[in-house]
Structures are given as structure tokens and as C-alpha cells.
Amino acid sequence: xxxxxxxxxxxxxxxxxxxxxxxxxxxxxxxxxxxxxxxxxxxxxxxxxxxxxxxxxxxxxxxxxxxxxxxxxxxxxxxxxxxxxxxxxxxxxxxxxxxxxxxxxxxxxxxxxxxxxxxxxxxxxxxxxxxxxxxxxxxxxxxxxxxxxxxxxxxxxxxxxxx
Numbered sequence: 001x002x003x004x005x006x007x008x009x010x011x012x013x014x015x016x017x018x019x020x021x022x023x024x025x026x027x028x029x030x031x032x033x034x035x036x037x038x039x040x041x042x043x044x045x046x047x048x049x050x051x052x053x054x055x056x057x058x059x060x061x062x063x064x065x066x067x068x069x070x071x072x073x074x075x076x077x078x079x080x081x082x083x084x085x086x087x088x089x090x091x092x093x094x095x096x097x098x099x100x101x102x103x104x105x106x107x108x109x110x111x112x113x114x115x116x117x118x119x120x121x122x123x124x125x126x127x128x129x130x131x132x133x134x135x136x137x138x139x140x141x142x143x144x145x146x147x148x149x150x151x152x153x154x155x156x157x158x159x160x161x162x163x
Contacts, residue, residue: 020131021054021057021059021061021116021131023115023116023117023118024115024116025113025114025115025116025135026113026114026115026116027054027055027111027113028052028053028054028055028061028111028112028113028136029052029109029110029111030051030052030053030092030107030108030109030110030111031051031052031053031060032049032050032051032104033048033049033050033051033104033107033108034048034049035047035048035049035067036064044069045066045067045069046066046067047064047065047066047067048064048067048085049062049063049065050062050063050065050088050107051063052114052133054116061114061116061131061133063133065081065084065085065088066078066081067082068082086099088136089102089107091137091138092107092110092138093138093140094106094107110138111138112136112137112138112139113135113136113137114134114135114136114137115134115135116131116133117131117132117134118130118131118132119132
């Protein structure tokens with residue numbers, strides 16, 4: 001017997017929700033910041049992930065910043081990736097000289113605007129579309145001391161990690 005049949009539900013007329021937003025500029029609040037160690041495809045890699053809650057939609061968009069595998073001997077590509085992370089922290093209002101001291105609590109609850117834009121993947125990801133984040137701007141009218149407490153993410157919020 002079908003799973004929904006026991007409940008008398010016919011899903012033929014139910015729309016499938018889309019978690020993708022159109023490209024454009026949106027208000028955001030930093031909802032969470034954490035380190036992810038490993039994935040199925042890359043068990044030996046780690047990332048710092050910043051999740052933005054987009055407007056009043058409850059949807060989340062994630063930005064992943066891959067950490068170097070050996071911080072004592074970083075490759076040029078790893079140094080470049082770390083540079084993107086440092087740049088994003090500066091975009092989020094962290095003074096350059098304080099980047100090494102940032103904790104998740106310093107970022108959660110920050111508000112501002114960001115731009116979502118889509119582009120086709122390259123190399124092994126050719127043919128796939130990815131929605132990325134750029135032009136992150138923090139609302140400078142609110143000081144760090146007056147930042148609101150972070151909102152509790154709605155249960156319908158969806159993450160969209162991308163490479």
C-alpha cells in the first residue's frame with residue numbers, strides 16, 4: 001500500500017516547493033557559523049560555513065570557505081581560498097586586524113544585504129547551475145553592541161551548500 005494512502009492523501013495536486021530564489025539583492029541575517037569537518041566526497045577536508053537567512057523567506061544560503069589541509073605549508077590555491085574568507089569577514093564588518101580573533105558569536109545576528117547570482121559550474125561540475133553570494137554589505141547603522149539576538153531558524157529553512 002502507498003505511504004500516503006493510509007492517510008487519505010492524494011498528492012497529485014500538491015506543488016513541489018522551490019527553495020531557490022531569483023538572482024537579485026536581498027536582506028539577510030547571519031543565522032549560523034560553524035566548521036564542517038569532512039563530507040562523503042571529501043572526508044579529509046574542512047570548511048567554515050556561514051549561513052545567511054534570506055529576508056523573511058526563512059530560506060538559508062550558505063557560503064563555504066575551505067580550510068587548508070596543512071596550515072604550515074599552504075598551497076597557492078589554499079592561500080587564495082583563505083583570502084576569500086578574510087575578505088568576507090571584512091565585508092561583514094570585522095576589522096582586518098581582528099580577523100584571527102573572530103568567533104561565531106561575533107557574526108551571528110549581523111544584518112545587511114547581499115546579492116545572489118547564478119553561474120554554471122566548471123570542470124567536473126560543468127552543466128550544473130550554482131547560486132553564489134557576492135556584494136555582502138552589513139547594516140552599519142547598528143553597532144555591534146546593539147545587534148539583535150539571532151532569530152530561531154524556521155523549520156522550513158533549507159540549506160544550499162555549494163562548492
